[in-house]
Amino acid sequence: KKNKWTYVDEEMVLAEVVSVTVDMKPFNFGGMRLVFGMWDASTKNSQHPMVAKRLIQKPHADKEEMLHFCRCTSIAIELRESFKQALKKVNVEISIWFVPCYLYEYESGCGISYFVGEQRLEGHFVKFNGNNGYVNEEAKLETETEILQALSHYSYFRSKGSILLIDLQGVIDNGWVLLTDPQLHSRTKKYLVGEVRNKNLANDLIKHRVRSEE
Numbered sequence: 328k329k330n331k332w333t334y335v336d337e338e339m340v341l342a343e344v345v346s347v348t349v350d351m352k353p354f355n356f357g358g359m360r361l362v363f364g365m366w367d368a369s370t371k372n373s374q375h376p377m378v379a380k381r382l383i384q385k386p387h388a389d390k391e392e393m394l395h396f397c398r399c400t401s402i403a404i405e406l407r408e409s410f411k412q413a414l415k416k417v418n419v420e421i422s423i424w425f426v427p428c429y430l431y432e433y434e435s436g437c438g439i440s441y442f443v444g445e446q447r448l449e450g451h452f453v454k455f456n457g458n459n460g461y462v463n464e465e466a467k468l469e470t471e472t473e474i475l476q477a478l479s480h481y482s483y484f485r486s487k488g489s490i491l492l493i494d495l496q497g498v499i500d501n502g503w504v505l506l507t508d509p510q511l512h513s514r515t516k517k518y519l520v521g522e523v524r525n526k527n528l529a530n531d532l533i534k535h536r537v538r539s540e541e
Contacts, residue, residue, distance in 0.1 A: 348365065359383060362380055367429075375446045378446075396443045423504045424504070424506065427446070448505050449498070475504070490512065
């Protein structure tokens, strides 16, 4: 059963039984998850290669452990929409898209378990900023990086300091910046997985402010 979640944590806006095939071996991995090739036979996703993501430490995760990733993506999508309007006011145009995140429920030897899936991004993978204050400094990506730094900065002030959207990464394809796995940090550590203490996040805002004023 596949669920799609919105900004409201427990609002289920899409639920259906789907046929899914997941590769046995991962083709990639990150700091927290393994990435597997996947095929989703549902009408919405059957035309797109997909990936399944499972926790390294707990392959058969419970709902709350995986729902975190859907929450982060949903809020990132919400922020992108208002950010686009803010950019128009200063005559800046850029096409940014966050890959929607789906929560899959299945039965395992551990009972009801969950993983997340999303459409697969093809192309050269780029990390624009990171959890530890990292900012991409490649000259050829200066424009995209500066705008995505601005998005992180915007998320902090738009939310009145309650959250920071960070760890922006993905591919650039025909002028589109396609992003996956954004991370949210909050004062209350509401989003849990991947969060670090707020004092470290000042690095990102300071770096963006300095670059903007140069």
